[in-house]
Amino acid sequence: QKEVEQNSGPLSVPEGAIASLNCTYSDRGSQSFFWYRQYSGKSPELIMFIYSNGDKEDGRFTAQLNKASQYVSLLIRDSQPSDSATYLCAVNNQAGTALIFGKGTTLSVSS
Amino acid sequence: DAEITQSPRHKITETGRQVTLACHQTWNHNNMFWYRQDLGHGLRLIHYSYGVQDTNKGEVSDGYSVSRSNTEDLPLTLESAASSQTSVYFCASSESRNSPLHFGNGTRLTVT
Numbered sequence: 474q475k476e477v478e479q480n481s482g483p484l485s486v487p488e489g490a491i492a493s494l495n496c497t498y499s500d501r502g503s504q505s506f507f508w509y510r511q512y513s514g515k516s517p518e519l520i521m522f523i524y525s526n527g528d529k530e531d532g533r534f535t536a537q538l539n540k541a542s543q544y545v546s547l548l549i550r551d552s553q554p555s556d557s558a559t560y561l562c563a564v565n566n567q568a569g570t571a572l573i574f575g576k577g578t579t580l581s582v583s584s
Numbered sequence: 585d586a587e588i589t590q591s592p593r594h595k596i597t598e599t600g601r602q603v604t605l606a607c608h609q610t611w612n613h614n615n616m617f618w619y620r621q622d623l624g625h626g627l628r629l630i631h632y633s634y635g636v637q638d639t640n641k642g643e644v645s646d647g648y649s650v651s652r653s654n655t656e657d658l659p660l661t662l663e664s665a666a667s668s669q670t671s672v673y674f675c676a677s678s679e680s681r682n683s684p685l686h687f688g689n690g691t692r693l694t695v696t
Contacts, residue, residue, distance in 0.1 A: 504682060505682040507684055516674055516689050519685070519686075565681065569681035571617055571629050572617075
């Protein structure tokens with residue numbers, strides 16, 4: 474069974490700080506990596522996706538991928554209370570059948 | 585705007601009853617998916633489809649079935665509802681196998 478692992482948290486950071494969310498995956502052949510944000514009682518919404526090794530930046534968000542270490546992370550700069558949510562890491566396996574999700578990390582940003 | 589709609593939003597049913605959850609998307613995506621989300625388990629794949637007449641089993645497919653008669657719809661049927669199937673169900677679609685998923689708003693199902 475291919476797995477995606479995340480620290481469940483909660484991860485607590487003060488407003489304005491950098492939040493770092495981490496994810497490891499077991500399928501070495503994975504090609505596509507996604508970060509979703511999910512507010513309580515809502516559906517997951519896409520934040521970022523990354524396909525190549527390195528960093529990808531979009532506003533306050535940076536996704537980092539290291540395929541050799543099978544590790545993907547999400548950095549949130551200048552964290553805001555509105556960033557408080559559960560963050561889901563999702564990985565597409567080598568067969569490309571579907572996304573496998575981690576259990577999510579709960580982020581709490583205090584003002 | 586394109587969207588993916590699930591119905592009903594909430595459903596309460598009794599053990600042993602057949603239940604069908606609807607999913608309709610206007611993205612014109614070939615790929616559609618059903619996930620369930622439970623505390624402690626995250627999102628788990630139930631069934632998926634890559635196009636009309638194509639269906640595939642996911643990680644937790646026992647007790648569920650799907651059919652794909654057109655591009656827009658992928659209904660999920662619980663053949664004989666069990667209390668273990670109490671969950672929040674999400675339908676999703678994607679443009680290609682490596683594309684992000686677009687999620688519906690979810691259906692909260694309670695089996696009593």
